[in-house]
Amino acid sequence: MRALALNCTLTASPGGSSTELLAQQVLDALAEHGVSGEMVRLVDLNIAPGVKADMGGSDQWPTVRDRILDADILVLATPTWMGQMSSVAQRALERLDAELSETDSEGRPLTFGKVAVAAVVGNEDGAHRISADLYQALNDVGFTIPAQAVTYWNGEAMHTVDYKDLDSTPDKVATATATLAANAAHLAGVLREAAYPAS
Amino acid sequence: MRALALNCTLTASPGGSSTELLAQQVLDALAEHGVSGEMVRLVDLNIAPGVKADMGGSDQWPTVRDRILDADILVLATPTWMGQMSSVAQRALERLDAELSETDSEGRPLTFGKVAVAAVVGNEDGAHRISADLYQALNDVGFTIPAQAVTYWNGEAMHTVDYKDLDSTPDKVATATATLAANAAHLAGVLREAAYPAS
Amino acid sequence: MRALALNCTLTASPGGSSTELLAQQVLDALAEHGVSGEMVRLVDLNIAPGVKADMGGSDQWPTVRDRILDADILVLATPTWMGQMSSVAQRALERLDAELSETDSEGRPLTFGKVAVAAVVGNEDGAHRISADLYQALNDVGFTIPAQAVTYWNGEAMHTVDYKDLDSTPDKVATATATLAANAAHLAGVLREAAYPAS
């Protein structure tokens, strides 16, 4: 099985990214369940505004979309700004909106059977709400959400420490990441064997 | 398999309830997949404020909780007030928070393997956001969210027509309900056969 | 001028309440600007489900409503459960929904000219989103939101320390509370002198 992590940081490569650190930890945890992983930092690409699968011109979403459709598990990883997901994550969701009108020969969205999980970091507050928004958008377009599908870290209110600058990964974050990975790998496996019915 | 619908209307029995109508339509659609269903109107019971599985005294949540734990599929049905879920739905989520500390002999929450879906009605605006909030809270405590797990109806902005007063069920709502039921029944079935791994 | 704080904790009196502590700090800060304050712990009262100003029977919302209408500043104080405001806070908002149909002799809601602010506590994550929800609901029914109208505290992700158990009030929280109070008192004062126009 394969996982694709979308790193939705606002920081272009090679800048440091707390989101990348947490997303990589998710991929590492998935690897323990036999899932191979790769990551793309969306801000390095030209993801055109719009709600079609291909907006034409220099739009690079189509290559990202191909990798999503190749994957069994999508890891949506985002920083927290003003308590909300990044505009880069929001852009990715808008582009996934096109999947509502893309179906297989049996009328199912191409995303049916794929599993989506969330990874959220911020120096403060926002993870519950962002995971809510991610679940809704990704579920609407056809992804299944495994039990306890988010790992996250937020610092104490109004502080400015970044996840990537912590001395070590907090135990509770590591535990959440491990549970997420076990559940996502399990669910993607069973859905591969037993596809949703045709509509 | 069994489904339990929590009708989170603010209206006590025997008052009419749009939420009940949509929840019943979900149960009817699940029945077509061999799932037996029952419904409880929470506002008719005394659901105490708090975050324990049993708040003592005249608290009636423990009987609701038993029925949730007996079910394979939880249907959380809520009206929309001020763009948000009802306080009755919020109360139910708070009580489910206790499940985070209730685990089986292998360390898994008792909700693992259960599937949750949402049904949202309102004379206007709110369903996407409410389904987001429901998914997050229910997923946090261990439920799995099948693909396209919400059916909903909202009227045009700032209008006052109720779902129960429509001449007929809109086709798009009926289609969403059917998809939700097929996916929920399928996923609950496969998770019954293949439980999430112990942690 | 007068302020009323609604403490929306789930804990009945005389139980300890972090929400009460933060709400009292807001009232104390408002007092420095000549605003007298009082607080009500809603969970101690019978606030009936529904969306009318008076649901009849033993409903105690009408007395709360009178105190809201007597106040210049409303302080909505809530704990955080599952990343969301409490069901008690949600219930208060539902009851305020009735104000949309209560207007003065010039067609303005009785809430026009009143100022609303938020106080949010939780051992983790949720304050931004809860303040968003509170602003929207309170603004919809006619309250004005002063600049930087929230004070809040959340601990580090997935930790369990309560605000009331901190050794001292964090400086950043104290600063946010002071700014909120200065702005709320100022804005309530100017709106008292210069009412919104009749519609």
Added chain:
Amino acid sequence: MRALALNCTLTASPGGSSTELLAQQVLDALAEHGVSGEMVRLVDLNIAPGVKADMGGSDQWPTVRDRILDADILVLATPTWMGQMSSVAQRALERLDAELSETDSEGRPLTFGKVAVAAVVGNEDGAHRISADLYQALNDVGFTIPAQAVTYWNGEAMHTVDYKDLDSTPDKVATATATLAANAAHLAGVLREAAYPAS
């Protein structure tokens, strides 16, 4: 007084935009209160990802920022995608995050005294939640939210009619726009005369 409308459509000029139509209606309504208005369609500009006031290079946010700081009233106008504000609106909020560290000689954010309102359109569902998110983010960085500060239109659930294709402006939308404009103009005027106190 001056108003600036940020049109956060995903559609580049000269494509049709429901968001532009509603934003223009807000500006027209403000003009009746003596407020001059202008609009910028952000997707036509290069608004760099990041959270600084100027991200350098070809970033065009600084010119937008100058116009925001020149205005008394900010109209944030956004379409609804997947129940959420557009990524273009989210990007604008991220850039406004920089205002938290920009203060005048008395320690106040440069946004203090400015008023913000919201205009939201979508062929379905999302306006309450989007106005919540806009209020929170704009209020956090220093804007004041006048009573009933949103005008919006959403069609019936799961339909696809656009606001710009309606035969006429619904009466309820026109009324909401008029109230918003009267309140925003009034509040911006009184805050101009009576600035928030220095901190």
